[in-house]
Amino acid sequence: MKLIVQPADGAAPLLKAIKRAKKGIEIVIFRFDQTEIEHALEDAAQRGVFVHALIAFTNRGGEKNLRKLEMRFLEKGITVARTADDLIRYHGKMMIVDGKELYLLTYNFTHLDTERSRSFGIVTRNRELVKEASRLFACDTQRQTYKSGSKKFLVSPVNARKGLETFLKGAKKELLIYDVDIADKEILRILQERLQAGVQVKIIGYVSRNKRLAARVFKRMRLHTRVIIRDCKQAFLGSQSMRKLELDERREIGMIVNNAKVVSSMITVFEDDWKASTPADRRADKKRVSAKAERTSRKVSKAVRTKLAPAPVVQQVVKTIEKEAKVEVDRVEASEIVKGALAKAVKKAAAKIVEEAIAE
Numbered sequence: 001m002k003l004i005v006q007p008a009d010g011a012a013p014l015l016k017a018i019k020r021a022k023k024g025i026e027i028v029i030f031r032f033d034q035t036e037i038e039h040a041l042e043d044a045a046q047r048g049v050f051v052h053a054l055i056a057f058t059n060r061g062g063e064k065n066l067r068k069l070e071m072r073f074l075e076k077g078i079t080v081a082r083t084a085d086d087l088i089r090y091h092g093k094m095m096i097v098d099g100k101e102l103y104l105l106t107y108n109f110t111h112l113d114t115e116r117s118r119s120f121g122i123v124t125r126n127r128e129l130v131k132e133a134s135r136l137f138a139c140d141t142q143r144q145t146y147k148s149g150s151k152k153f154l155v156s157p158v159n160a161r162k163g164l165e166t167f168l169k170g171a172k173k174e175l176l177i178y179d180v181d182i183a184d185k186e187i188l189r190i191l192q193e194r195l196q197a198g199v200q201v202k203i204i205g206y207v208s209r210n211k212r213l214a215a216r217v218f219k220r221m222r223l224h225t226r227v228i229i230r231d232c233k234q235a236f237l238g239s240q241s242m243r244k245l246e247l248d249e250r251r252e253i254g255m256i257v258n259n260a261k262v263v264s265s266m267i268t269v270f271e272d273d274w275k276a277s278t279p280a281d282r283r284a285d286k287k288r289v290s291a292k293a294e295r296t297s298r299k300v301s302k303a304v305r306t307k308l309a310p311a312p313v314v315q316q317v318v319k320t321i322e323k324e325a326k327v328e329v330d331r332v333e334a335s336e337i338v339k340g341a342l343a344k345a346v347k348k349a350a351a352k353i354v355e356e357a358i359a360e
Contacts, residue, residue, distance in 0.1 A: 001259040004121030005269060006107050007221070010114050013123065015040050017097050024050040026096040026137045028253075030059055030089075030239075031108035032069055042076040051078045054141050056090040081141040083251070087157070090140075091246070092239050092253030094133055102130045104255050106225040106239055117222040118178070118273065120237055120266065122257060129153055129255055136253070156240050156252035164247070165190060167228065167236055167256060174200045176229040176270045179241050182215075183208035187242040204270070204277050216277035226254070229270060235263050302343075314338050 004013050011034055018025060018040040025044055032038070032055075045051045053073055055066055070080045083090035095103040107119035124130070132153035139146035148159040168175065168190045175194060182188065182203065188210050195201050195212060203215040205223055228236040238254015240246040257263065318334045 001126070001257065001262050002123040003262045003265050004103075004105070004123065005265070006113065006117060006119040006121070006225075007115050009121075011037055013121070014095065014103065014109075017095070017101065017103065017123075018044055021049045021097050023098045024052070024096075025098075026052050026054070026134070028054045028090075028092055028094050028137065028140075029066075029069070029109060030056045030091050030093055031062060031110050031113075033065070033110045034114070037109055038069075038072070041073070041078060045077040052081070052137075052141070053078055054081045054083060054137060057083050057085045059089070083140060084143045087249060087251050088245065089250040091250050092155075094137075094253055096130065096133055096137065099134060100130060101125050102133045104129075104133070104237065104253065106227070106237060112222070113224055117224040118218065118220070119225040120227060122237055122255065122262065124255075124257075133253075140251070152256045154236070154238060154240075154254040154256065156246060156250055157248045160238075160240055160252060160254065161186075161247040163256070164228075164236065164240075164242065167230060167234075168194065171199045171230050173231050174229075175202070176227075176267065176274075177201070177203045177205070178223065178225045178227040178270070178273075179203065179205040180223055180226070181206050181208060182210075182213075182242045184242050184244045184247060187247075188213070202270075202274060204273055206280065215280045216274065217280045218273060218277050220273065220276050227266065227270075229263060229266055232267060233260075233263060234258050235266055237266075314342070 002013075014037060018037070021044050025041065027041070041051050041053070051073075053070075055070055057063075057066075059066065070082070073080050093105045093108055095105075097103070102124050103121060104124070105119070105121040107113035107117065107121065113119055128150050129152060132148075132150045135149065136146050136153075136155060138144075146155065146158060148155060151159075151163060154160040154163040165186065168187070171194050175191070182191070182205065188207070191201060191213055192210065201213060203213060204218050205215055206217075207213045207215045226238055226241050230236075234256060236254055236256050238252060240250070240252030240254055246252050314335050315331075317338045318329065318331050321334065322329055
């Protein structure tokens with residue numbers, strides 16, 4: 001088992017793995033802009049390696065780029081599958097080489113993540129973990145239901161919540177955590193219980209709605225990784241933050257590792273980052289996010305009221321009201337009421353979307 005540390009290691013570990021692949025490469029993509037990795041995958045396909053890419057159906061602001069990537073892959077002989085749209089996001093990222101080696105990543109295949117962000121990856125040949133990753137890939141490419149077969153391989157929304165809650169509850173002395181947004185109520189309760197039980201809890205990132213759990217702001221670079229190191233012996237590494245959305249409504253992929261050398265290396269990086277971080281100002285941070293969400297939602301609400309004036313959707317809603325209630329209504333007045341209701345609902349949704357995007 002090996003540890004990949006970003007931005008120190010860059011794209012080199014993945015490029016090396018792709019270039020030495022002999023039979024097959026299975027890769028899960030949420031974001032992608034690294035031309036060198038794209039060319040390496042294309043070269044692998046040209047030399048006879050079966051390259052199978054599972055590409056997210058959407059991401060924030062980059063859906064067009066995902067569809068273009070699919071077309072480029074297909075033109076170069078790469079087999080492409082698209083994730084189903086039954087989950088809000090397909091946010092996991094991993095690569096399996098020759099059915100024997102798993103690369104589980106907390107970072108995307110982007111220059112931002114590999115060159116300017118703190119992230120990690122694990123390379124393992126552990127049969128149990130590789131088998132589970134392969135099963136998940138097969139299920140999601142074929143759009144079949146995945147059922148967990150390993151307590152070490154944590155997949156949202158299948159077994160990640162239970163696995164992470166159990167992992168946290170098992171802490172006796174210390175929890176070292178990287179997380180961009182810890183907000184899940186049950187997770188926060190467990191962390192607070194561990195803190196009260198004498199467990200030292202250090203968090204680099206952000207904690208929502210909790211005054212007792214202290215977090216530090218990572219100043220060195222962008223923080224993107226999600227990691228929990230327990231009692232200097234085990235570590236969780238994955239794509240999911242400890243938020244309800246990422247535990248219960250999105251596809252996220254992570255694993256629990258016991259390798260002493262890997263865990264030790266992660267601790268070294270964490271402690272160095274901890275020293276370079278500063279105490280979080282929760283009020284200022286929350287105020288910043290809320291203000292941005294509020295500004296956006298007001299603009300969107302105003303646009304809805306303006307642009308929906310003659311919109312067929314408003315007219316259809318009014319007609320449906322008349323039909324179902326079997327009454328005649330003042331259509332002008334009814335349209336204004338419908339527009340107001342839509343604008344209010346969209347305003348609320350816009351604020352939520354912005355807050356979600358900032359956390360992503």
